[in-house]
Amino acid sequence: MNSTPFFDFSVNKENKTVYMVREFNAGLELVWEAWTTAELLDRWWGPKPFVTKTKVMNFEVGGRRFFAMVSPEGNERWFIQKFTSISPKTNFKTYNTFADKDENPELPGSDWDLNFSEQNGTTTVRIAIKNESLERLERVVASGFREGMTLGMQQLDELLVTLSQR
Secondary structure, three states, rough: OOOOOEEEEEEEOOOOOOEEEEOOOOOHHHHHHHHOOOHHEEEEEEEOEEEOEEEEEOOOOOOOEEEEEOOOOOEEEEEEEEEEEEOOEEEEEEEEEEEEEOOHHHHHHHHEEEEEEOOOEEEEEEEEEEEEOOHHHHHHHOHHHHHHHHHHHHHHHHHHHHHHHO
């Protein structure tokens, strides 16, 4: 197994898309569970010192996850993820928007396409995030999205070690 997981992050402004590829030193079942279970997502999603709290999660086509990232000062930034497609243990797609605490979306949003594959105990997650506008893409990237995802993925690495010992 790799000691330092592979991580690639790129932005294509022409097609308003962020691409990420991340390897995890864990099996597919465990990585899939960490990405699709509210209790586990809340343990790694969002960079520390922020914490994530999921208010609603219904992981099925047509379902949604409504959650907030909470700053140390208690400020909440809410998000809606609508699950548009699920192929168990290989792919799921979501439509994501920022929202207020009453679940009113802030448009435009983005389409996330997450693909999972495993080889020799290493699971690779490939993510394409197509934004509905260039302005949204630039705002998200400028907000520290890459750094936040990098830290979140490291937290997921730590969680996967803990989960593999259960």
